[in-house]
Amino acid sequence: PRRAAAPKPAAAAASAPKAIACAGVFAKGSSHLQLAQTFDAKNVEFGEVDGPEGSKLNATLVYPTDPKRRLEVLWQNEAARSDVSLIVVTGQSGWTAPKGLKLGLPLAQLEKANGKPFKVSGFDQDNGGSVIDWQGGALASLPGGCKVGVRLTPDAKATDAAKAQASGKEFASTDAALKGVKPVIAEILIGYPQD
Incomplete structure (x- = not known):
């Protein structure tokens, strides 16, 4: 029988992965909640980001106050904050796509x-x-x-x-x-x- 994986210690969140794959927490069916569970709720918030032509869009921000670790995630279902539409690496972000x-x-x-x-x-x-x-x-x-x-x-x-x-x-x-x-x-x- 398959055993459930042991929960990761909190320290693992501090050295969060810097690579984005089209799977796991960044898979199409992911959600704000999954991001909060992976990166620790205190490092994830929902807010406005700059969109095309001066517009503002709502997105989940991972590490919103850390320019080198910041990531923006926009949702297809904004009300439920689920189903990834777009992941944006911009500014000084050190994430690898x-x-x-x-x-x-x-x-x-x-x-x-x-x-x-x-x-x-x-x-x-x-x-x-x-x-x-x-x-x-x-x-x-x-x-x-x-x-x-x-x-x-x-x-x-x-x-x-x-x-x-x-x-x-x-x-x-x-x-x-x-x-x-x-x-x-x-x-x-x-x-x-x-x-």
Whole structure:
């Protein structure tokens, strides 16, 4: 007969895992309650986060006051705070997404993780620097049924002239204009497609 796993000591929560997988506490069917049980209720709260175009969205915040451990989780069923819609890694967060993606990862490393070139929107577009097509690479579909989205930002030292070259509809990740601004990952979105 299978025995129930022993409860983890409270100390385990302090060294919480830094990797997000599309399973376990981050599986599609997870909830605010599961996050609170995993990361300790005092490290989890429900509140407003910044959404697209200046909007505000409601989300569960894991480690809300610790910029390096902060994580935002949005729900498909907001009233019950259940069924993961989107997990957002942004700001200074140190979380690692599937396939080793993390904030600050350079373009070449992202291309290597995908196993082939992909398409990115120009930096002057709404949500500029977002990957718009993984071109069937390794990041196009992940185990567990989630999808990963990435927004890149030009290197802080990129010149205005270089940024102007990386403007327009879309670019291949191999494009010299895109490489010219030395973009790095600024935001990672891990989501579950709506049924």
